Amino acid sequence: xxxxxxxxxxxxxxxxxxxxxxxxxxxxxxxxxxxxxxxxxxxxxxxxxxxxxxxxxxxxxxxxxxxxxxxxxxxxxxxxxxxxxxxxxxxxxxxxxxxxxxxxxxxxxxxxxxxxxxxxxx
Amino acid sequence: xxxxxxxxxxxxxxxxxxxxxxxxxxxxxxxxxxxxxxxxxxxxxxxxxxxxxxxxxxxxxxxxxxxxxxxxxxxxxxxxxxxxxxxxxxxxxxxxxxxxxxxxxxxxxxxxxxxxxxxxxxxxxxxxxxxxxxxxxxxxxxxxxxxxxxxxxxxxxxxxxxxxxxxxxxxxxxxxxxxxxxxxxxxxxxxxxxxxxxxxxxxxxxxxxxxxxxxxxxxxxxxxxxxxxxxxxxxxxxxxxxxxxxxxxxxxxxxxxxxxxxxxxxxxxxxxxxxxxxxxxxxxxxxxxxxxxxxxxxxxxxxxxxxxxxxxxxxxxxxxxxxxxxxxxxxxxxxxxxxxxxxxxxxxxxxxxxxxxxxxxxxxxxxxxxxxxxxxxxxxxxxxxxxxxxxxxxxxxxxxxxxxxxxxxxxxxxxxxxxxxxxxxxxxxxxxxxxxxxxxxxxxxxxxxxxxxxxxxxxxxxxxxxxxxxxxxxxxxxxxxxxxxxxxxxxxxxxxxxxxxxxxxxxxxxxxxxxxxxxxxxxxxxxxxxxxxxxxxxxxxxxxxxxxxxxxxxxxxxxxxxxxxx
Numbered sequence: 267x268x269x270x271x272x273x274x275x276x277x278x279x280x281x282x283x284x285x286x287x288x289x290x291x292x293x294x295x296x297x298x299x300x301x302x303x304x305x306x307x308x309x310x311x312x313x314x315x316x317x318x319x320x321x322x323x324x325x326x327x328x329x330x331x332x333x334x335x336x337x338x339x340x341x342x343x344x345x346x347x348x349x350x351x352x353x354x355x356x357x358x359x360x361x362x363x364x365x366x367x368x369x370x371x372x373x374x375x376x377x378x379x380x381x382x383x384x385x386x387x388x
Numbered sequence: 389x390x391x392x393x394x395x396x397x398x399x400x401x402x403x404x405x406x407x408x409x410x411x412x413x414x415x416x417x418x419x420x421x422x423x424x425x426x427x428x429x430x431x432x433x434x435x436x437x438x439x440x441x442x443x444x445x446x447x448x449x450x451x452x453x454x455x456x457x458x459x460x461x462x463x464x465x466x467x468x469x470x471x472x473x474x475x476x477x478x479x480x481x482x483x484x485x486x487x488x489x490x491x492x493x494x495x496x497x498x499x500x501x502x503x504x505x506x507x508x509x510x511x512x513x514x515x516x517x518x519x520x521x522x523x524x525x526x527x528x529x530x531x532x533x534x535x536x537x538x539x540x541x542x543x544x545x546x547x548x549x550x551x552x553x554x555x556x557x558x559x560x561x562x563x564x565x566x567x568x569x570x571x572x573x574x575x576x577x578x579x580x581x582x583x584x585x586x587x588x589x590x591x592x593x594x595x596x597x598x599x600x601x602x603x604x605x606x607x608x609x610x611x612x613x614x615x616x617x618x619x620x621x622x623x624x625x626x627x628x629x630x631x632x633x634x635x636x637x638x639x640x641x642x643x644x645x646x647x648x649x650x651x652x653x654x655x656x657x658x659x660x661x662x663x664x665x666x667x668x669x670x671x672x673x674x675x676x677x678x679x680x681x682x683x684x685x686x687x688x689x690x691x692x693x694x695x696x697x698x699x700x701x702x703x704x705x706x707x708x709x710x711x712x713x714x715x716x717x718x719x720x721x722x723x724x725x726x727x728x729x730x731x732x733x734x735x736x737x738x739x740x741x742x743x744x745x746x747x748x749x750x751x752x753x754x755x756x757x758x759x760x761x762x763x764x765x766x767x768x769x770x771x772x773x774x775x776x777x778x779x780x781x782x783x784x785x786x787x788x789x790x791x792x793x794x795x796x797x798x799x800x801x802x803x804x805x806x807x808x809x810x811x812x813x814x815x816x817x818x819x820x821x822x823x824x825x826x827x828x829x830x831x832x833x834x835x836x837x838x839x840x841x842x843x844x845x846x847x848x849x850x851x852x853x854x855x856x857x858x859x860x861x862x863x864x865x866x867x868x869x870x871x872x873x874x875x876x877x878x879x880x881x882x883x884x885x886x887x888x889x890x891x892x893x894x895x896x897x898x899x900x901x902x903x904x905x906x907x908x909x910x911x912x913x914x915x916x917x918x919x920x921x922x923x924x925x926x927x928x929x930x931x932x933x934x935x936x937x938x939x940x941x942x943x944x945x946x947x948x949x950x951x952x953x954x
Contacts, residue, residue: 275678284678284680285678287678287681287720287728290722291722291726292722292726293722293723293724293726294721294722295719295720295721295722295731296676296719296720296721296722297674297676297717297719298676298677298678298679299676300679304674304676307674308674308676308717311674311715311717311735312717312733
């Protein structure tokens, strides 16, 4: 496992199920951002490897966030994992089309997030 | 029966004992006259000069005991050499460590034992001068003092044995070394006195500023007040640190307290604001902890050490990096063993640090190739203090140019209940009833602090008298005073002397010591003299009320409360 795994978690105030720090059983640096601009601003400094987008926003806004990350010079090559509470199964295809690497549906199973991160790191 | 512990310095102690070459030698009059004198002075049947060998205690001098040695396991003296103070057992038959000891249950039927450790000139406790009786008894202060004097004579005699073995040249070298040591000790004492005076002169105005700011809690200048208080705290802490830095005896103790990362970051940003403005650097802070860990006081560490460490790194970046941007990110780090840490990542876009300088950078007094002023203390203090709280500071070269410093401390969540002082007024109505019954005598030599302290306490307590030193306090004191608040450092008569005299006069009421140095010698001196509690200077309402609440819980105001209720 890479020691310099930099994980940026973009979550907003309306997220029901926040990412639990204790559930992230992977060596890394963790950055929680409640705005996209904060996440992009940070990215210029730390070159993240993984973004976890955990937003309680309407689906369309989530797609917009993914597109913004992919359009940013500092984020375009990172892994983007979307965690969503959406019931809309078409969300998966739309998020992937917008540039996400994986879409996970809440509630997450134990270890699910870590195993997805690790699958992209190996 | 409990056998004596073996000290961690046992091998060095045995080496020092063997070096004396006194074990198993004939009796000598110079030691025997001391044990005879001790036996007569204390009126005890047995007095010994006992030396603690590896497995036995052997008696160099012996009055009244029909034995030349005993096993170390059953010896009283084996216990006595574990500490500097005289070891006293008033009634061994009642002491759980000794009641079934064969020296108690059989010959010589020890009931009373007093053993004053004997040190070699190298400082190792190799034996004791001890007094033993067959009946329980108690030693007076005078008797203890006499025993101490006689033990010093034994130590001198042992020292003479060493001296006689030395050649003339060696004796001269030793004499010179002792003279030099004596001079150094004198110089150190003068340095301490000088620093004590300087610190006192600096503390007084800062303490006054802090007390004044503390008493103005209206909203209008709340933010300014916070900054004034923080700056005053920083200066007071700096004075304490200077004192500890020159003292060989004490280190600043670790003081864990709860903190929120948001408050800590705000406090750091405020501390560096003037340097940021003066240097024209663009400083940007990113708080990236999850919100539930960011805002509340959920973490615990010695926050002063941590704050000084982070602040030093940012100040250095602003002053020395020659960059135009400084960034700080607070984040969570998870290591390979999945331990969690709090990180403060500080980076700049300056010139960076040459590789050759990096390892030396954290040493005392080392400065890099910088155009700015500095003493080379900041990174040394940062590294030392962070290590003391289980953390570290690291330097990394930045890929895109400039420097990266990382401050890392273990993520330790505070116990939600520990250390929560109940707000006295809310926690117990008894305090509200007690405070107006307090008749306080406040002793403070600085006129401004005296006035401010009186102003602070007057609305809280029933009555307050003030006076300027220990001598005037003794004159002003009367039986109606049920609380004495005394400063440590005062002309004519110090707080320690005042406390000793009041206790000697039979005053059993509460005495609170107030001193800038709530750690180390001054605090210990005050407690030994008989104060109930030592509070930090400057006082504030919360500290005072918490102390009264604590003393009330200890029952120190029970009589007063009973009188009031009656």
